[in-house]
Amino acid sequence: xxxxxxxxxxxxxxxxxxxxxxxxxxxxxxxxxxxxxxxxxxxxxxxxxxxxxxxxxxxxxxxxxxxxxxxxxxxxxxxxxxxxxxxxxxxxxxxxxxxxxxxxxxxxxxxxxxxxxxxxxxxxxxxxxxxxxxxxxxxxxxxxxxxxxxxxxxxxxxxxxxxxxxxxxxxxxxxxxxxxxxxxxxxxxxxxxxxxxxxxxxxxxxxxxxxxxxxxxxxxxxxxxxxxxxxxxxxxxxxxxxxxxxxxxxxxxxxxxxxxxxxxxxxxxxxxxxxxxxxxxxxxxxxxxxxxxxxxxxxxxxxxxxxxxxxxxxxxxxxxxxxxxxxxxxxxxxxxxxxxxxxxxxxxxxxxxxxxxxxxxxxxxxxxxxxxxxxxxxxxxxxxxxxxxxxxxxxxxxxxxxxxxxxxxxxxxxxxxxxxxxxxxxxxxxxxxxxxxxxxxxxxxxxxxxxxxxxxxxxxxxxxxxxxxxx
Amino acid sequence: xxxxxxxxxxxxxxxxxxxxxxxxxxxxxxxxxxxxxxxxxxxxxxxxxxxxxxxxxxxxxxxxxxxxxxxxxxxxxxxxxxxxxxxxxxxxxxxxxxxxxxxxxxxxxxxxxxxxxxxxxxxxxxxxxxxxxxxxxxxxxxxxxxxxxxxxxxxxxxxxxxxxxxxxxxxxxxxxxxxxxxxxxxxxxxxxxxxxxxxxxxxxxxxxxxxxxxxxxxxxxxxxxxxxxxxxxxxxxxxxxxxxxxxxxxxxxxxxxxxxxxxxxxxxxxxxxxxxxxxxxxxxxxxxxxxxxxxxxxxxxxxxxxxxxxxxxxxxxxxxxxxxxxxxxxxxxxxxxxxxxxxxxxxxxxxxxxxxxxxxxxxxxxxxxxxxxxxxxxxxxxxxxxxxxxxxxxxxxxxxxxxxxxxxxxxxxxxxxxxxxxxxxxxxxxxxxxxxxxxxxxxxxxxxx
Numbered sequence: 001x002x003x004x005x006x007x008x009x010x011x012x013x014x015x016x017x018x019x020x021x022x023x024x025x026x027x028x029x030x031x032x033x034x035x036x037x038x039x040x041x042x043x044x045x046x047x048x049x050x051x052x053x054x055x056x057x058x059x060x061x062x063x064x065x066x067x068x069x070x071x072x073x074x075x076x077x078x079x080x081x082x083x084x085x086x087x088x089x090x091x092x093x094x095x096x097x098x099x100x101x102x103x104x105x106x107x108x109x110x111x112x113x114x115x116x117x118x119x120x121x122x123x124x125x126x127x128x129x130x131x132x133x134x135x136x137x138x139x140x141x142x143x144x145x146x147x148x149x150x151x152x153x154x155x156x157x158x159x160x161x162x163x164x165x166x167x168x169x170x171x172x173x174x175x176x177x178x179x180x181x182x183x184x185x186x187x188x189x190x191x192x193x194x195x196x197x198x199x200x201x202x203x204x205x206x207x208x209x210x211x212x213x214x215x216x217x218x219x220x221x222x223x224x225x226x227x228x229x230x231x232x233x234x235x236x237x238x239x240x241x242x243x244x245x246x247x248x249x250x251x252x253x254x255x256x257x258x259x260x261x262x263x264x265x266x267x268x269x270x271x272x273x274x275x276x277x278x279x280x281x282x283x284x285x286x287x288x289x290x291x292x293x294x295x296x297x298x299x300x301x302x303x304x305x306x307x308x309x310x311x312x313x314x315x316x317x318x319x320x321x322x323x324x325x326x327x328x329x330x331x332x333x334x335x336x337x338x339x340x341x342x343x344x345x346x347x348x349x350x351x352x353x354x355x356x357x358x359x360x361x362x363x364x365x366x367x368x369x370x371x372x373x374x375x376x377x378x379x380x381x382x383x384x385x386x387x388x389x390x391x392x393x394x395x396x397x398x399x400x401x402x403x404x405x406x407x408x409x410x411x412x413x414x415x416x417x418x419x420x421x422x423x424x425x426x427x428x429x430x431x432x433x434x435x436x437x438x439x440x441x442x443x444x445x446x447x448x449x450x451x452x453x454x455x456x457x458x459x460x461x462x463x464x465x466x467x468x469x470x471x
Numbered sequence: 472x473x474x475x476x477x478x479x480x481x482x483x484x485x486x487x488x489x490x491x492x493x494x495x496x497x498x499x500x501x502x503x504x505x506x507x508x509x510x511x512x513x514x515x516x517x518x519x520x521x522x523x524x525x526x527x528x529x530x531x532x533x534x535x536x537x538x539x540x541x542x543x544x545x546x547x548x549x550x551x552x553x554x555x556x557x558x559x560x561x562x563x564x565x566x567x568x569x570x571x572x573x574x575x576x577x578x579x580x581x582x583x584x585x586x587x588x589x590x591x592x593x594x595x596x597x598x599x600x601x602x603x604x605x606x607x608x609x610x611x612x613x614x615x616x617x618x619x620x621x622x623x624x625x626x627x628x629x630x631x632x633x634x635x636x637x638x639x640x641x642x643x644x645x646x647x648x649x650x651x652x653x654x655x656x657x658x659x660x661x662x663x664x665x666x667x668x669x670x671x672x673x674x675x676x677x678x679x680x681x682x683x684x685x686x687x688x689x690x691x692x693x694x695x696x697x698x699x700x701x702x703x704x705x706x707x708x709x710x711x712x713x714x715x716x717x718x719x720x721x722x723x724x725x726x727x728x729x730x731x732x733x734x735x736x737x738x739x740x741x742x743x744x745x746x747x748x749x750x751x752x753x754x755x756x757x758x759x760x761x762x763x764x765x766x767x768x769x770x771x772x773x774x775x776x777x778x779x780x781x782x783x784x785x786x787x788x789x790x791x792x793x794x795x796x797x798x799x800x801x802x803x804x805x806x807x808x809x810x811x812x813x814x815x816x817x818x819x820x821x822x823x824x825x826x827x828x829x830x831x832x833x834x835x836x837x838x839x840x841x842x843x844x845x846x847x848x849x850x851x852x853x854x855x856x857x858x859x860x861x862x863x864x865x866x867x868x869x870x871x872x873x874x875x876x877x878x879x880x881x882x883x884x885x886x887x888x889x890x891x892x893x894x895x896x897x898x899x900x901x902x903x904x905x906x907x908x909x910x911x912x913x914x915x916x917x918x919x920x
Binding site for chain 2: 047075091385466469
């Protein structure tokens with residue numbers, strides 16, 4: 001509340017706007033105030049030659065009647081503009097007895113503190129940012145003589161949100177984020193290859209420790225140089241081993257989206273009638289977790305003022321829960337899972353993932369690889385997509401290796417892998433003991449809204465997927 | 472009104488001019504300031520009732536600055552006068568910390584301006600302002616009624632229909648003397664469907680149309696029937712054997728494959744050494760049947776524009792003509808960096824010339840052909856030219872659909888795929904900035920089982 005008082009917000013103003021939102025007999029409503037400042041500084045062609053800043057300020061008003069939603073927003077926090085937005089959103093309601101607004105702040109909201117910042121970006125000057133991207137560039141060039149071009153970038157966001165509910169909840173959260181990017185173009189024997197790496201967390205300047213920067217530069221270099229040796233795998237169905245870490249993208253696409261409760265409430269997900277059923281072999285446990293310290297996908301509060309939690313989606317192969325916002329939790333008569341998220345004040349809340357990962361299993365990664373006669377091992381990914389109803393999903397492998405007679409052999413690159421979520425889950429054959437949460441800057445898109453997410457995976461063997469190679 | 476609130480009644484040109492002049496007075500040598508305002512309304516209906524109603528009016532300001540040949544760009548939605556001043560002060564200060572590059576200087580004013588008149592571009596539907604909540608609601612109901620009227624509805628699990636419209640205006644003021652104002656309206660309708668089939672799969676499909684003018688959006692029945700036909704193509708789908716097949720790429724999906732050219736012909740990628748087409752201007756990158764044009768001047772074109780990102784007059788240019796690469800996308804900055812004549816920084820409308828035969832006639836003459844109707848995931852590598860995409864589609868044998876396809880990938884290379892181009896059909900799709908007919912390619916690599 002204190003943060004937003006600089007824009008003239010008082011308890012009385014908020015109460016008036018919320019009363020307008022509920023003025024036509026809605027079941028529920030929320031006000032979502034947002035103030036965001038972001039800065040990015042980039043180096044290319046040997047020069048720190050680009051910077052950008054962005055300021056976003058506004059209020060989103062959502063009015064809920066059953067499972068119908070009225071939504072409006074304003075970028076101007078004058079009383080007149082905010083009341084107009086509330087009245088527009090309230091038009092979804094047919095007209096009836098206005099719901100009472102409890103005293104603002106009379107009920108506690110989530111109080112977690114998962115991303116306390118030691119060196120806030122507000123106090124970091126441009127010169128420091130310039131030094132950062134310059135030092136990463138120098139370090140990247142120094143790491144390998146084949147490096148010919150380097151691009152580096154550092155970005156940070158400081159987002160303050162204030163959520164107000166008619167039941168008296170008033171929750172403020174400060175959501176920092178920083179992301180670093182290093183891109184390499186290298187040349188070897190007249191041939192060029194290029195790759196990029198990025199890392200992101202909810203932290204201040206302290207995120208750029210020697211360990212994190214070293215890992216970022218090493219990944220950008222390694223992911224580039226491996227491409228000189230890599231070729232296309234054969235095309236067709238084969239056994240796939242997913243390396244630990246970023247291969248959590250498979251869970252995100254194949255399972256995570258299908259378990260977002262809005263799709264199930266509407267009966268359009270392939271998992272719509274499978275709660276309580278076995279959908280994966282024993283030993284497969286998948287969670288979506290908003291509580292990991294500093295993780296890109298972590299949140300202290302979701303955007304409906306509910307606490308984020310660690311939600312067990314699949315436990316030992318049995319489908320246990322969907323990811324809920326309040327609308328779906330009312331439909332299913334369960335507690336919200338703290339998964340109601342939105343891109344900004346311009347968009348209504350949807351059930352979304354936070355950090356999705358599979359818990360570790362019993363096998364060493366070496367055992368998993370050794371069990372495969374012919375297959376592919378996937379180590380670096382870029383993007384994925386799913387069809388919620390059919391369950392078909394795809395993810396793009398930047399590079400990996402062929403597995404021949406239980407050993408990693410030739411590197412492979414640039415293949416799309418496609419499969420069907422429920423079929424793949426059924427054929428998870430081995431789960432490694434090496435869960436890693438990836439710290440890449442993953443962003444999830446749904447209904448035109450982007451939100452930051454994390455993902456993770458132990459080494460996992462899947463019986464077969466279709467690999468887009470060459471015949 | 473509070474003295475520190477933005478006055479919404481002020482013309483955008485005043486707001487942009489004042490911000491431009493303020494940034495100059497704070498120390499910026501060159502400023503490009505844009506202010507835009509838009510209004511969007513959308514409705515969604517499902518299961519006989521309104522599911523979501525959304526209304527948004529947005530106002531934002533963005534500036535690009537050159538301070539001692541140092542470049543930066545900034546955007547804000549906080550338009551309060553004191554906030555705007557502080558924002559610009561911080562922006563100018565931040566820019567001083569960067570390194571100079573003369574290539575960022577603004578264009579010669581003589582090159583800037585409107586390439587095509589507002590009347591010819593015809594991007595404003597004068598009836599937009601007359602549309603009210605009741606009419607929007609009635610249109611959404613009409614769309615839902617068209618879905619309800621479909622046969623065999625028992626397989627339909629869910630259908631969501633949407634209608635939306637928007638109006639936007641923007642003003643740009645630059646230190647080189649350029650002043651431009653641009654307006655547009657938009658109308659869209661969508662139908663999303665999910666069917667159920669034995670075994671629990673629920674294949675989904677959609678039909679969406681957007682246009683500047685309301686009269687250009689097809690009637691509700693068309694959307695309902697198209698979404699249904701596409702959903703039926705997803706039933707009982709699966710992969711077939713891996714191998715090389717002729718591919719007929721449906722017109723509305725052509726952008727994905729044409730798009731593999733986008734990275735390699737962009738100045739930024741060429742400059743960073745990440746393009747497989749760098750240095751190939753004037754060379755054959757496809758066979759003589761293949762041509763692709765960039766045309767920002769098409770009336771009501773969804774990618775049409777009066778000027779580009781540098782405010783240079785928008786004009787048509789060939790990208791590939793009879794197989795030969797004719798032009799790269801070179802903004803002023805990348806043109807200067809690369810020592811080449813700037814063209815334009817980014818794509819407007821892409822146009823592939825139509826052929827003379829119908830899709831059905833083409834398919835009838837091919838023993839086995841994969842018709843690609845959509846994509847799932849995938850990506851490419853602009854430096855090597857390799858790409859790989861998941862597909863959905865239909866297998867046609869002698870012009871007859873024999874199997875619905877899913878869980879398959881197609882793979883190729885930018886330097887090869889346009890040599891595999893065989894023929895364009897006569898069915899240009901105009902509801903996209905990629906205006907392409909269906910395209911036939913020979914011997915495309917598909918992976919399935």
